[in-house]
Structures are given as C-alpha cells and as structure tokens.
Amino acid sequence: MSRPDSDAPQDVTAKGVQRGRGPTMGDVAKAAGVSRPLVSIVMREAPGASIATRERVLRIANEMGYVPDERARKLRQNSSRLIGIAFELQQPFHGDVVEQIYLAAAESGYDVALSAVAPTRDEPTAVESLIRERCEALIVLGMKAQADDLQRIAERVPVVSVARRLKAPALGIVRGDDKAGLRMAVEHLASLGHQRIAHIDGADAPGSADRRASYRKTMQRLGLGDNIDVITGGLTEADGARGMSELLTRPVPPTAVIAFNDRCATGALDVAARTGLRVPANLSIMGYDDSRLARVPHVQMTTVSQDARELARAAVDLALEQIHGQAPREIIVQPRLVVRETTQRPG
Amino acid sequence: MSRPDSDAPQDVTAKGVQRGRGPTMGDVAKAAGVSRPLVSIVMREAPGASIATRERVLRIANEMGYVPDERARKLRQNSSRLIGIAFELQQPFHGDVVEQIYLAAAESGYDVALSAVAPTRDEPTAVESLIRERCEALIVLGMKAQADDLQRIAERVPVVSVARRLKAPALGIVRGDDKAGLRMAVEHLASLGHQRIAHIDGADAPGSADRRASYRKTMQRLGLGDNIDVITGGLTEADGARGMSELLTRPVPPTAVIAFNDRCATGALDVAARTGLRVPANLSIMGYDDSRLARVPHVQMTTVSQDARELARAAVDLALEQIHGQAPREIIVQPRLVVRETTQRPG
DNA sequence: ACGAGCTAATAGCACGTGCTAGCACAAAGG
DNA sequence: CCTTTGTGCTAGCACGTGCTATTAGCTCGT
Known part of the structure; x- marks a missing residue:
C-alpha cells in the first residue's frame, strides 16, 4: 500500500531536480519509500534485500523508466571493468573479431568500449579516447602504428595487439600461425x-x-x-x-x-x-x-x-592476464582449413 | 579454461594514493604546488589562470602522464554531450556513415559512443548499453527492430533512424530518395x-x-x-x-x-x-x-x-534538434550518380 | 526470558571532476 | 590614509553510484 502519494512534481528547488530525462536512484528510492542504498542493492542484485521489497523496487524502477547511470557506476567501483577496442571500420574481419570480443569479455564480467579507426580518424585519436574512458586494457586490431608508439602507450595501460606482426616485448600479441x-x-x-x-x-x-x-x-x-x-x-x-x-x-x-x-x-x-x-x-x-x-x-x-573466435578469446585472455599484473606474452593461434567450393580434384 | 577471477587484492593502501595506473587531478595539483580546481581550470582551458602557471601545470601533467577521466567529467557536467550510435559491424556502408558521424558530431562539440549490432548481439542490447551511458540522443543505422520498439525507446531519449524506411512520428528519420x-x-x-x-x-x-x-x-x-x-x-x-x-x-x-x-x-x-x-x-x-x-x-x-557524408550530417542535425526540444522530422537526402566503369554505350 | 545470531534496511563516505562563492593582494582613485 | 576594482587562486559542494559500518526487527537456543 503506498500512501497518498506525496509525489508532487516539485521542481521548484534551485537544485537540478529539473531533468528532462533520466530519473536517479534517489528518485526511485523516494517513490518506493525506501533508502537509496537499498535501491542500489536491488539494482545490482546484491544480497541484503527481501524478495518482496526487491520486486516492488524493480517494478517501480521500471515504471519510472529508471536506468542505472553507467558512468557513475564505473566511477565508483575503482576498477572500470572496461576493455577498449581500437578497430578499423572498413575491415570485415575486424568486425568478426569485435563481435567475438564482446562475447569473451562478457564471460569475464567485462564491458567493451569501441573506438573506430578510419581514414579521417587516426589511431592516436582512437586510443586516446579509450584511455580517457579509463579502460583497464586496450585491444588494438591490425594497428598500423609503429611498434614504439604502442610501446609508449603500453607504459600507461596494458595493450594487446591482434593480427599484426610486430616485435614489442611490452605488448601482448595474438596472431595466427x-x-x-x-x-x-x-x-x-x-x-x-x-x-x-x-x-x-x-x-x-x-x-x-x-x-x-x-x-x-x-x-x-x-x-x-x-x-x-x-x-x-x-x-x-x-x-x-x-x-x-x-x-x-x-x-x-x-x-x-x-x-x-x-x-x-x-x-x-x-x-x-x-x-x-x-x-x-x-x-x-x-x-x-x-x-x-x-x-x-x-x-x-x-x-x-x-578463426575470429579464437583470436578474440586469446586477446581477452591476454588482456585479463596483464590487468592482473602478469607479464605480456605472445599467443599463436592455429588456423583451420575451411573447404568450400573453389577447390576440387584437377580435371 | 579461463577462471572467473576471484579478483586478487593488489591495492594495499586504503587511500587511492598509490594506484598502478592513472594519476588524478589532485596528484597533479600536489606535484605542481597548486590547488586541485586550478588544475581543472588549466585542463579545460577556462579563464582564471596566469599563462606561467598554465604552462607549468600542463608540463607537469604531461610528465606524470595525466589524462582527465572522461567518466567523472561527463558525470559532473549534467549534459553528457554524447551521441550514441547503434550500427552493424558487417555493413560496409554503416562504417562509412559512422566515420562521417564522428566528424559531424565533433564539429558540434559532441562525442560519440559506439555500440555494435551483430548476430550474437541484438539491437535491444546495443541500445540499452547506450542509454546506460546517458547518451543525449541515439542514431540507429538500418535497425531491423519494429517501429513501435523504437517508438518506446524514443519516449526516453531522442532517436534518429538512418537508411531505413519506417513510419514512426516520434522518430527523426533520414533516408535517401x-x-x-x-x-x-x-x-x-x-x-x-x-x-x-x-x-x-x-x-x-x-x-x-x-x-x-x-x-x-x-x-x-x-x-x-x-x-x-x-x-x-x-x-x-x-x-x-x-x-x-x-x-x-x-x-x-x-x-x-x-x-x-x-x-x-x-x-x-x-x-x-x-x-x-x-x-x-x-x-x-x-x-x-x-x-x-x-x-x-x-x-x-x-x-x-x-552519400554517407550527407546522411551522417543530416542525422546529427536531427539529433541536435531533438536534444534542443524540437519535434522530430524527416530528412530525405538526394542521391548522386557515380559513373565508373561498368556502364558504356551499347555495343 | 534474555542475549546470540541472522536478516533487512539505513547512514555516510568515497570516486574524480566542474562550478559557484569567496579570499588575498596589487594597482588605481578619493 | 582608506576604499574600490580586478586578477589569481582556493574552499566546498554537487553529480549518481558502490561499499563499509551500523542499527532495528526477528527467530532461536538454553
């Protein structure tokens, strides 16, 4: 039973109650008649709330169209659990690998930030934007940048290079055999x-x-x-x-x-x-x-x-290893023969 | 094979003074012998600091490898100045448009967040992640979702649909003629x-x-x-x-x-x-x-x-319009004939 | 009946940044 | 001499969330 709702839309205060879009966690708490941290507990499915309250809060949050603010969340938990990917928009193969990285990262509870490389957007720009978002590791696909450029970046954040041959001991490297x-x-x-x-x-x-x-x-x-x-x-x-x-x-x-x-x-x-x-x-x-x-x-x-799937998985594994402090290493992925219809016994 | 890591504790100090990666604004301030807000003033090139101090702070920040935290910045200034793009990884044409959106958005001082759609990652997932990042508007490329799904999303955040025919009055629409x-x-x-x-x-x-x-x-x-x-x-x-x-x-x-x-x-x-x-x-x-x-x-x-460039520009224009409260409308971009080498007078 | 043990919920601080208000100080005007 | 103005800088709060410590409510064992 909710009380006669004191839900008066009072955006009279000089404070930023006037939001066109996006109710906050506090708003949900007020509407549900509970404290804000409890809403937090419910939203991230942490233990510490009864099933009844959980359902009620979830229902109200849904009605209000509340969506947790990812930036604030990532800011608070000091590890951003974010892996950045620099890839080329026009390389079909990169698309395959990116898709698989999404999957592999999700399995380890990591989120993915994309940054595109294109003729009008160079690698330093792409990488810089990922660093600004505080990705814990970077995966760069087919980077054309010089090895020493990547080395310099690797001093600040773990870097894994995929599908590109280069000698760079500070980098994680994944390539096909x-x-x-x-x-x-x-x-x-x-x-x-x-x-x-x-x-x-x-x-x-x-x-x-x-x-x-x-x-x-x-x-x-x-x-x-x-x-x-x-x-x-x-x-x-x-x-x-x-x-x-x-x-x-x-x-x-x-x-x-x-x-x-x-x-x-x-x-x-x-x-x-x-x-x-x-x-x-x-x-x-x-x-x-x-x-x-x-x-x-x-x-x-x-x-x-x-095999984009294996490359992606290896890249994510290397990234996680380096995040946890292990030294970068090289993984060589075995290729696989795909027989289709352009080969046949000689006539 | 990969363990769902139990997350080894590596950070000993309770205070975040010693983080392996990423010095903070406060660290720079301490090193430069100034207050933290002054560093903020310098970093965003706001008035209120002498040229000498400005140069010194910038030099020290650079030496320390300081990079401003985009999440905290976006969190503070209530407008995230972020446009979200949902696109398909395997569509070359989408790549062209995304590249141009980067350019058009940058001209208006907006940043871009990418979210990929692929066989293993459906549109709702992609769109949801963009909303969580509090994008001020969404541009969806060749979305296969039903019009009413998009309409529902459009109630929460401005949506612009590109290169896809559909009737949806709540959406901004850009398409070719x-x-x-x-x-x-x-x-x-x-x-x-x-x-x-x-x-x-x-x-x-x-x-x-x-x-x-x-x-x-x-x-x-x-x-x-x-x-x-x-x-x-x-x-x-x-x-x-x-x-x-x-x-x-x-x-x-x-x-x-x-x-x-x-x-x-x-x-x-x-x-x-x-x-x-x-x-x-x-x-x-x-x-x-x-x-x-x-x-x-x-x-x-x-x-x-x-003409990816025109489509992108129109999409960004519509997004900005809706952010500023204008009603969504439709823009029809005129195509252009590109004569290359597969046409010729009949022999 | 009474404290131990557990669950449900709350209070408060912290993350890194932007912004408003205010303080110290030098130069100019009375 | 004091007051006024402007410059260079600092104190403190706020953004929305996660986490730790703490308290009210309840069951249970002896």
Whole structure:
C-alpha cells in the first residue's frame, strides 16, 4: 500500500531536480519509500534485500523508466571493468573479431568500449579516447602504428595487439600461425591430386615472408619442389588479378593457386572467370582469412580460417592476464582449413 | 579454461594514493604546488589562470602522464554531450556513415559512443548499453527492430533512424530518395543509348517498391515502356546471380541492368562474367549504395551514391534538434550518380 | 526470558571532476 | 590614509553510484 502519494512534481528547488530525462536512484528510492542504498542493492542484485521489497523496487524502477547511470557506476567501483577496442571500420574481419570480443569479455564480467579507426580518424585519436574512458586494457586490431608508439602507450595501460606482426616485448600479441596455415593449404591441394600449385604472395606485407617460406618448404617436402611458382602479389583484388594474369601466360599454367588473402583470391577468381576458366573444374583457387568475402554465397571460397573466435578469446585472455599484473606474452593461434567450393580434384 | 577471477587484492593502501595506473587531478595539483580546481581550470582551458602557471601545470601533467577521466567529467557536467550510435559491424556502408558521424558530431562539440549490432548481439542490447551511458540522443543505422520498439525507446531519449524506411512520428528519420535514385540510373543508361534496360529489384526489401515504381515511370516517360522488365531479386549476391541468369534466358536479353544494390549487382556481374559476357562492352550493369563493394579496384562499378557524408550530417542535425526540444522530422537526402566503369554505350 | 545470531534496511563516505562563492593582494582613485 | 576594482587562486559542494559500518526487527537456543 503506498500512501497518498506525496509525489508532487516539485521542481521548484534551485537544485537540478529539473531533468528532462533520466530519473536517479534517489528518485526511485523516494517513490518506493525506501533508502537509496537499498535501491542500489536491488539494482545490482546484491544480497541484503527481501524478495518482496526487491520486486516492488524493480517494478517501480521500471515504471519510472529508471536506468542505472553507467558512468557513475564505473566511477565508483575503482576498477572500470572496461576493455577498449581500437578497430578499423572498413575491415570485415575486424568486425568478426569485435563481435567475438564482446562475447569473451562478457564471460569475464567485462564491458567493451569501441573506438573506430578510419581514414579521417587516426589511431592516436582512437586510443586516446579509450584511455580517457579509463579502460583497464586496450585491444588494438591490425594497428598500423609503429611498434614504439604502442610501446609508449603500453607504459600507461596494458595493450594487446591482434593480427599484426610486430616485435614489442611490452605488448601482448595474438596472431595466427602463418606457416601452419600455408602448410595446410598446400597439403589440402596436394591431397586432392594437384601438383602444379602456384602461390600469389603478399609482397612485403606482414606475414608474407613466413607464408612464402612455408609454401616452398611444404612443396619440397611433398616432392613438388620442381613445381614451386611464387608470384609477387599483394593485399588487394588488383594485386590478385595481376598475379593471375601473369600465371596464365605460363607455358604450362598451374592447376591450383593459393592467394595471399581472400581479397587477393577474389581478384584471381575474377580474372579466371573472365578468361573462361571454370572454377573449380579447370582451376582451384584458395584464399586466406575466411573473411566475409570468402563466405559470399555465390563465391564459397575454400580458404584458411584465422578463426575470429579464437583470436578474440586469446586477446581477452591476454588482456585479463596483464590487468592482473602478469607479464605480456605472445599467443599463436592455429588456423583451420575451411573447404568450400573453389577447390576440387584437377580435371 | 579461463577462471572467473576471484579478483586478487593488489591495492594495499586504503587511500587511492598509490594506484598502478592513472594519476588524478589532485596528484597533479600536489606535484605542481597548486590547488586541485586550478588544475581543472588549466585542463579545460577556462579563464582564471596566469599563462606561467598554465604552462607549468600542463608540463607537469604531461610528465606524470595525466589524462582527465572522461567518466567523472561527463558525470559532473549534467549534459553528457554524447551521441550514441547503434550500427552493424558487417555493413560496409554503416562504417562509412559512422566515420562521417564522428566528424559531424565533433564539429558540434559532441562525442560519440559506439555500440555494435551483430548476430550474437541484438539491437535491444546495443541500445540499452547506450542509454546506460546517458547518451543525449541515439542514431540507429538500418535497425531491423519494429517501429513501435523504437517508438518506446524514443519516449526516453531522442532517436534518429538512418537508411531505413519506417513510419514512426516520434522518430527523426533520414533516408535517401529512392525514387530520384532510380530515375537517375535509368536516365544515365538511356542517355548512353540503351533501350532494353532491365531491373533486378529488391523483392519486399524496404525501398524496393519505390525504386520499382520509379523505374517503371521513368521508362514510360522516356518512351521505353515496351521494354520494361522487372525481375524479382533481393539484397544478396545470390539474388543478383539468380536474377541475371533469368534475364539471360530472354529471347532478346537486355543491354543494361539496374540491380537493387551493389551486392546484388556483384552477383549479376559474376554471372555475366562466367557466361562470357564482357562488362561493359556487351552489357552495362549498375548497382546502388556506392558501398565499398562498388569501389573495389577491379570492379569499379557505376552506382547510385547514398552519400554517407550527407546522411551522417543530416542525422546529427536531427539529433541536435531533438536534444534542443524540437519535434522530430524527416530528412530525405538526394542521391548522386557515380559513373565508373561498368556502364558504356551499347555495343 | 534474555542475549546470540541472522536478516533487512539505513547512514555516510568515497570516486574524480566542474562550478559557484569567496579570499588575498596589487594597482588605481578619493 | 582608506576604499574600490580586478586578477589569481582556493574552499566546498554537487553529480549518481558502490561499499563499509551500523542499527532495528526477528527467530532461536538454553
């Protein structure tokens, strides 16, 4: 039974009772006829309130449209339980990883703050804004910044770098195993019966050297050393298209091609299609990353998965480790072969 | 594997004098030998401090690595000057708009809070987290939620919906002019000399009806009424591929095709290439949206631009209007024709 | 019957910052 | 000499919440 409600809207006081939006915890307490801390107890589901009171407070809070103020909450509990992510808006793969980080962080009771990197918004801006929000750790995806820049930031807050090769002992590092990835690709094609397997590489891109070396080594090991064929490619569709065009001028063209990444493979795919080659009947093509590009319905590209879920989980684990004072370390995530429809036995 | 950490106590001192990370305003004040409020004055560049003191405080703050706590700042000044954005991680076009919103908001002195929508993170979750951070307004991109859900949210905080057709008087709405867009597309192709111009539509997607009607009307107006050819398509590459395959079975196939969007056009492009048709020599193809897909180097698709910059600016304008108490309204942004390399005079 | 033990609820401080009011002091005017 | 004005700085409260310490209300064991 609530009393004849003294709920008069008296915003006469000079104090800030005049809020257009957002009732406060005190307002709910007054309306429910209890003390403010009790409302706090109910809202964060802490022990110390009876079930009846709990339900009543929750009902009233809901009626008033009360929502706890996250800033005040984070301010009070000295640990913000916040992990900051700097990511690139235009990288589909980053989107995958961010999504998984949300999940992994939530499991550990952490919240996530996003800060975008884009052509008109550089990394220092993004990182700075995350520090201002007092994130306990930063996860940076594919950061283009120099290693020493990140090192300087790491002096103030734990930093984990994902999917980017760099030497920086003060940073947590998560990356895929490039050597294993290309080994799996070659072995997959070889097991289908391919012998003339070419590689359009990533030029001087990070990881390209490892993948190139692994390609050569695996070809040798499988007794295909004489068929080693490495073409300089790059990160983009245009690079892949150029590489594919060059491969098609060979006296005896390859029956299978491993591109540096999915974008590069898409370019190669396009040139093959325009030349009248059927994929995979006449030519098998593989990508790398398992980005959305590879999963497009009418493409269905066979590729090597970097497994966003594992990368994200490893990144969050490293972040938590460093928050708890452990030294930064490196985690190498094993890639996974994803067989779709652009590879087949050679015709 | 990961333990739900039992949170080891690492902070020994009861007072927050010794925190591993993050010196406070008081620490800076003590180090500089001034009062705390004076540091506040210096940090926000308010009048009331001599130039000499200002420089000294700034220098010391910098040496200590002091960064103002955004949460405390936003908490104190009752207006958070924060605009929340709910966007989809996997939509390239959303990325473009978000980037531009950053810029537009900054011009008005507003900060931006990002909240992602993804398969494992639904819209209510994303929106709720933004409200908890006390954003003064919300901008939702391509929200799939029902109009009445958004209406309910709009009772608590101003909401602007972007690039999504819906009837909701309580919401600010920003969208492109679909009719004008398709008119421009048809006129472009007609001016090149095309007569048999087909349209792969978006089925029951939002905006599809308007575009379809505009296509018919414009064809009529240009005296091409007899060549009207609408195929049911959809939003994805597969839909475009299916539509294109169907068009190629026509006794007299079209010389130009307008797809519902860039993804749909990409599917059509792919089928054309596999069939041996040269684009644009034998067939012109147009997309819609001017997403990154259309700008891919080896594609270079002619398309209709939704102009992320204008959409973003309009959205921020509407948000600010509603924050200042004005009634929500609708802004229709005129699209722009982007001629690239998939259209040409009919051969 | 009476204190021990437990639950429900309250009082009060703290987090880091912004803002208003006020204090000390030097220069100018009487 | 005292009063007035302006400058440079400081004291103190407030924002909305979480946490610790404390008290009223109740059951229970002896």
